Amino acid sequence: MSHADDLVIRAARVVLPEGERAAAVVVRDGVVTAVLAVDAEIDAAEEVVLGPDEVLLPGLVDAHVHVNEPGRSEWEGFASATRAAAAGGVTTIVDMPLNSIPPTTDVAALEVKRASAAPSAFVDVGFWGGAVPGNVDALAPLHEAGVFGFKCFLLSSGVPEFPPLDAAQLELALTEVARFDGLVIVHAEDAHVIGAAPDATGTHYTDFLASRPRRAEDLAIGQVIEAARRTGCRVHVLHLSSADALPLIAAARADGVRLSVETCPHYLCLTAEDVPDGATQYKCCPPIREAGNREALWAGLAEGLIDTIVSDHSPSTIDLKCLDTGDFGAAWGGISSLQLGLPVVWTQARQRGLTLSDVVRWMSAGPAAQTGLTDRGAIAVGRRADFCVLAPEATFVVDAAALQHRNAVTPYSGQRLHGVVRSTWLAGARVSLDGPPRGRLVTRPVRSSR
Known part of the structure; x- marks a missing residue:
């Protein structure tokens, strides 16, 4: 069954798809x-x-990361982002099409992104494309x-090179993407x-919160749902x-609308009531809301209405946070939370009687399924040997x-x-933050358009 060139990892606790148990995991x-x-003798x-x-x-799959390279690599770059991912037990990230320059809105820009990432990725990296006004013909090639x-x-996205879609442009994009059964994330x-x-x-957080009311989010989600219902497009x-x-x-x-949903560690941990005046490191859009x-x-996660937890790591230079x-x-x-997502979520989950199996479902299996990366997201025969070794009861500041x-x-x-990441393994080898980088560029399995 085994060969002399195998790796075996033995642990009293292994989180498997069917639950947690002691096991020996064999890798070749x-x-x-x-x-x-x-x-077992191996x-x-x-x-x-x-x-x-x-x-x-x-290993965790973080499907919402802004790396920003090239163009704004002083905000974050592939080397620093993927080191942070590995330090946090994340073995795959999917990079957002902004805030890099150029944004990933056509194949030429995608190739620029890939060239930037390839030599410096410490974990596997995939890419989202962007839908902006006027690029509907670029969607199928992407x-x-x-x-x-x-x-x-x-x-407004906050950067001029990635403008928003109006209602008609959204309908046009969804109609085009439905043609080849792609996914639009909104x-x-x-x-x-x-x-x-x-x-x-x-400086008052309450004023910022009032500027991004829940109704804005609720109304927009309703509009996306109705557009997805009309076009048949998969939406997230x-x-x-x-x-x-x-x-x-x-x-x-x-009603059968093809809809998935994510949330983020900051919405599950932080609360508006606890944000000090002037503490702009808490600013994000949509905003951190009240404790209730x-x-x-959390109830939505438990009920299965929210599918995944991802970081939405959206860093910038310190001066842009206006801390002064x-x-x-x-x-x-x-x-900025790419390295901290697992301990943040686990700290909150354990307080609510939830398990590491729950966390793995939301932060590894779920994002892997959403992106179609079916070769990872679980410790199971045939899956990639991407692992995170976690000390769940250890703490750090x-x-x-x-x-x-x-x-x-x-x-x-x-x-x-709570939760100290002791090591991260990529394709059966321990990741060293001192290099050399061993991450690969990953893609959605390519199919011909209908």
């Missing part, structure tokens, strides 16, 4: 070839025995080139509602923050300066979190 050529009893070239406080998880789907905004906030809301300028709601939209989501799914809303999002003035209106909106992110700013600074 970067793929899991057997999951056996923990004390002739292996290398044997690793995890400590009694450690759990073997599948799909054929292997992007996992197409991101669009329904209001930043769903309504521009008109936000345009009529109070101005965000100032990005970074859900408003739990008020959950009944809309449930009804749409009951946070608990409703504390002006929420002027600060860049984005949370977040030090922003010690993270692998390029810019040392995060709202989690100073928090004590």
Whole structure:
């Protein structure tokens, strides 16, 4: 059954698709070839025995990461982002089509992105394409080139080179993407509602929260649902923050609308009530909302209405966060959390009686299924040997300066979190943050358009 060039990892706790148990996981050529009893006799070239406080998880798949290289690599680049991913137990990231220059809105720009990523990726990297006004003819070629789907905004993205779609342009994009059964992922906030809301300028978080009301998110999600219903396109709601939209989501799914939904660690951990005045490191769009809303999002996860948890790692240089003035209106909106997603979510999940199997479903198996990366996301025979070794009861205090992110700013600074990532394994080999980079570029399996 085994060969002398196998790796075997033995652990008293292994999170498998059917649940958690002791096991010996056998790896050959970067793929899991057997999951056996923990004390099974195996002739292996290398044997690793995890400590009694450690759990073997599948590597996480983070399908919402803004790397920003090329063009804004001082915000974040592939080397720093993928080091941060590996340090946090993430073995695959999917890069958003903005805020790089050029944005990934045609095949030429995709090739620029790939050339930037290939020599410096410490974990596997895939790419989303972008749907912007005027590029509908570029969507099928991008799909054929292997992007996992197409991101669009329904209001200003914050960068001029990635403009939003109006209602007619959204319908056109969904109609085109439905033709080849692709996926459209949507930043769903309504521009008109936000345009009529109070101005965000100032240091009070309550004023910023009022400038991005739940109604803007709820109305936009309703519009996306109806457009998906008309066109038959698969759609995905990005970074859900408003739990008020959950009944809309449930009804749409009951009607057969092809809809999936994600949320993020910051919406599941942080609360509006706890954001200090001027603490612009907490600014993101849509915003962190009240504690009651946070608990409703956790309920949505438990009920299966929310499918995945992803970071929406959206970094910037420190000066763009306006920490000196504390002006929420002027600060860049984005949370840096790629390295911290697993401990943030696990810290909150364990307080609610949830398990590591739940966390793996939301942060590994779910994003792998959403993106079609069916070769990963679980510890099972035939899957890639991408692993995270976690000490779930160990704790640490977040030090922003010690993270692998390029810019040392995060709202989690100073928090004590449960869950220390002891090591990360990519295709059966331990990832070294000192290099050389071993990550691959990954694509959606290419099919011909209908």
